[in-house]
Amino acid sequence: MTNVKTNAPVAVGEHHEVTAVRLNDDGDGVATVEGLTVFIPYLLPGEKATVRVIERQRRFARAALVERHTSATDRQDAPCPVFGECGGCQVQHLAYASQLAWKAGSIARVAKQLGLDADTVVRPIIGSESPFRYRNQVQMPVAFDAEAGKVKMGFFGAQSHRMIETDSCHLQSQAMQKTLVAACAFLTKLGSALATKVHHVIVRESAMNGEQLVVFASHANSAELKRALIRFKAADVTTVGLTVQPKIGGPVWGRTVEILRGTGMLQERIGGILFRVSPRSFLQVQTPLAEQMYATVRDYAALTPEDTVIDAYCGIGTMTLMLAQTARHAIGVEEVAAAVADARTNQADNGIQNAEFVAGSVETWLPKWVADGNRADVAVFDPPRKGIDPAALAAVAEVAPRRIVYASCNPATLQRDLKYLMEHGYAVEAMQPLDMFPQTSHVECCVLLIRK
Numbered sequence: 001m002t003n004v005k006t007n008a009p010v011a012v013g014e015h016h017e018v019t020a021v022r023l024n025d026d027g028d029g030v031a032t033v034e035g036l037t038v039f040i041p042y043l044l045p046g047e048k049a050t051v052r053v054i055e056r057q058r059r060f061a062r063a064a065l066v067e068r069h070t071s072a073t074d075r076q077d078a079p080c081p082v083f084g085e086c087g088g089c090q091v092q093h094l095a096y097a098s099q100l101a102w103k104a105g106s107i108a109r110v111a112k113q114l115g116l117d118a119d120t121v122v123r124p125i126i127g128s129e130s131p132f133r134y135r136n137q138v139q140m141p142v143a144f145d146a147e148a149g150k151v152k153m154g155f156f157g158a159q160s161h162r163m164i165e166t167d168s169c170h171l172q173s174q175a176m177q178k179t180l181v182a183a184c185a186f187l188t189k190l191g192s193a194l195a196t197k198v199h200h201v202i203v204r205e206s207a208m209n210g211e212q213l214v215v216f217a218s219h220a221n222s223a224e225l226k227r228a229l230i231r232f233k234a235a236d237v238t239t240v241g242l243t244v245q246p247k248i249g250g251p252v253w254g255r256t257v258e259i260l261r262g263t264g265m266l267q268e269r270i271g272g273i274l275f276r277v278s279p280r281s282f283l284q285v286q287t288p289l290a291e292q293m294y295a296t297v298r299d300y301a302a303l304t305p306e307d308t309v310i311d312a313y314c315g316i317g318t319m320t321l322m323l324a325q326t327a328r329h330a331i332g333v334e335e336v337a338a339a340v341a342d343a344r345t346n347q348a349d350n351g352i353q354n355a356e357f358v359a360g361s362v363e364t365w366l367p368k369w370v371a372d373g374n375r376a377d378v379a380v381f382d383p384p385r386k387g388i389d390p391a392a393l394a395a396v397a398e399v400a401p402r403r404i405v406y407a408s409c410n411p412a413t414l415q416r417d418l419k420y421l422m423e424h425g426y427a428v429e430a431m432q433p434l435d436m437f438p439q440t441s442h443v444e445c446c447v448l449l450i451r452k
């Protein structure tokens with residue numbers, strides 16, 4: 001944005017004629033008005049439109065579509081009736097092949113900004129065979145509508161807590177949708193006194209056997225509510241739980257989940273290993289893509305039977321147990337206690353001896369482990385969106401493993417962390433984008449770094 005006109009005469013409320021030239025990383029069309037960059041949601045590259053400025057910052061503005069005058073050839077009808085209102089999807093209006101090209105382009109841009117030759121380093125993006133109905137979990141806000149006398153469900157609008165009512169999200173399976181509809185009808189029958197206590201219904205589904213786990217998130221820890229929720233039944237549901245999160249508008253999950261009925265977990269088979277997944281444990285949202293991601297990580301790690309490998313941010317140990325199969329020793333590190341418990345059970349159930357799991361934060365454990373004189377041959381990182389903590393990055397640079405494999409779901413923090421690692425003795429050998437989250441602006445990427 002070097003040529004941006006910060007003093008451009010563009011003000012909130014004005015209408016302008018624009019042509020979008022590209023999509024930004026959030027999926028918004030990017031146009032220029034009087035030299036100022038303007039972001040317009042739901043406008044595709046090449047499309048002309050009249051827009052209204054709704055926000056003016058020093059270096060850019062945001063605008064809303066008033067009228068679109070032309071249609072890009074890769075525009076498609078969004079199947080979801082609330083697309084554009086609901087904050088869940090950003091690019092349902094873009095043909096899937098173009099979604100993939102755009103996401104591959106974001107990763108190529110990261111490579112270029114790091115001074116790399118994107119054409120040699122970035123591999124062709126791995127797309128999804130099911131760009132709709134791919135999610136294996138959903139967290140649906142629910143609310144009691146006093147006027148209608150029933151519980152309604154929907155998603156929050158983009159950057160708001162206004163519920164956009166829908167019972168047909170196109171990212172989740174039909175079976176999960178049926179369960180959500182049944183849960184709302186069940187809550188309605190309980191009556192307003194109990195139904196108003198519940199703010200979310202969470203459903204997770206096993207790709208292996210279709211079993212579902214349902215957790216009701218409540219503002220209150222009510223014995224009466226628990227007694228009622230135990231009775232919730234739907235075709236594929238094998239577990240019903242309750243989590244208490246009293247903060248209005250706060251996080252969905254409380255600190256714990258009380259299992260009211262059933263086994264308290266799902267089973268999933270990934271890469272030939274059987275996993276137990278409890279309600280709070282992380283699992284990649286699209287199981288077939290997760291398999292492809294793990295295969296990439298395994299190839300990039302290129303372990304030998306003498307190697308010690310660290311799997312930082314390991315969740316339920318999916319990658320740790322896979323990596324243990326070709327290493328001498330694999331260590332998984334994870335801060336969510338329930339996920340570590342799952343990981344240890346998964347290790348025992350699969351009879352894998354040469355893995356261990358550490359419960360704690362990577363940024364606390366890794367520097368201490370290194371200070372104690374331990375070393376790893378290969379390190380795998382799969383952090384949340386905020387990326388790797390600086391203390392953990394400094395520690396891994398000190399360990400200097402032969403290879404580092406970085407699985408990221410946020411190109412911005414990936415770029416920041418790769419820059420650090422490149423300045424500390426590593427070369428980026430390959431970047432593999434994967435479309436874990438079709439119809440949204442998110443993209444996953446696995447990166448192989450080799451010690452120079």
Ligand SMILES: C[S@@+](CC[C@H](N)C(=O)[O-])C[C@H]1O[C@@H](n2cnc3c(N)ncnc32)[C@H](O)[C@@H]1O
Binds near residue numbers: 282333334336360383
């Ligand atoms: C993107 S998930 C990856 C999980 C796992 N690799 C997988 O593929 O299923 C990130 C994981 O890191 C955990 N986590 C987040 N911050 C952490 C931290 N500071 N230290 C350790 N684990 C953390 C989360 O609980 C989550 O399980």
